[in-house]
Amino acid sequence: MADVSDRGRSGGDRLGEGRSRSGEGRSRSGEGRSRSGAGRPRPDDDPRERAQLILVTGLAVAVTLVALVLLLNTVIYTQNLATRGAQIEDGEAVAFRAEAVDGVGDLLDAENREEYADRDDLDEAVRDGIARYDDLLSRYHAEDGTVAEIRTDTVTTTEGVLVRQTDPSRNFTNVDDEESDWTLAEDVDDARNVRLTVSDDELAADSDDAFAVVLDDGSETWRVPVHEDGDGDIAVGGDSAPDECRVDGSTASVDLTAGTVNGSECPELDYPTEMDSYDIEFENPDRVTGTYELTVDTSEGATVEESNFAAPGSEDSPRRTPAVYAAEFEVHFQTPRVEFHTAVRAAPGEPR
Secondary structure, three states: OHHHHHHHHHHHHHHHHHHHHHHHHHHHHHHHHHHHHHHOOOHHHOHHHHHHHHHHHHHHHHHHHHHHHHHHHHHHHHHHHHHHHHHHHHHHHHHHHHHHHHHHHHHHHHHHOOOOOOHHHHHHHHHHHHHHHHHHHHHHHHOOOOEEEEEEEEEEEEEEEEEEEOOOOOEOOOOOOOOOOEEEEEEEOOEEEEEEEEEOOOOOOOOOOOEEEEEEOOOOEEEEEEEEOOOOOEEEOOOOOOHHHEEOOOEEEEEOOOOEEOOEEOOOOOOOOOOOOEEEEEEOHHHOEEEEEEEEEOOOOOEEOHHHOEOOOOOOOOEEEEEEEEEEEEEEEEOOOOEEEEEEEEOOOOOO
């Protein structure tokens, strides 16, 4: 019995040992698999996944750059629109300034031609007219949400005298009809709207004996004759006056301060703006018929020869009357983006 038991235990021991060795083998086998697994690349180290990550990053950067470019373009476009709008409104401000100057200039000439006998009445009429004109301009521009106005409390005027002849059948002699040369104004620094409308009825055939407007400052003389040329045209200037200074017709309108004949530029008419304190004279006044007018600035000492003209209020020609030579005032123009304020001067028909 004892022998059997010992064998049984011995067999069991062998069996247990076998199991232990078998487990050890499995353990070594697992260790081998573990070591084998350590030699293969992990999923995180897959080259395909790294390439995908680079691609996604590149796309994100590209989208960001495109967004930045679009944003920059939008900013530039907005700035261009704003700048363009400001430039347009700047142009509107300048246009308003010109509109105000032209309108007030037209008003001055219209009131001067009313021939007020009293200067104070003329000045009041001019100021009232400017106020009415400002009201029209302000209401017109207010429709666009713009403040545009003439500051009527800043208006100042420059005294002058208007001399004119309105009888087209009369020659250019003085009021006493004397045929000799005569002086219209002395010591003139500024004159404007020096205009003649002449007919061909009594014009001389050459420039030496012709009617002429003369400006003389004592050391220099500027002379503009008006005569009939060999073809029967009215010529303004010397015997060799260019075609631009000739008129094929019975009348010619000559604007000495604008330098035009019948509205076209005439090279012979270069008004001498550099002359100071000059006299304005008519030579051979009996060799022409027609009408004329000029406005002289008398605020600085210039004088009109009163004895050569009919008094204010008369209907005789030629005559003199108080005038406003110029008006100075301030204009204001304002929009949400532009504010413009400046002082201007209106004196229509001054020399170029």
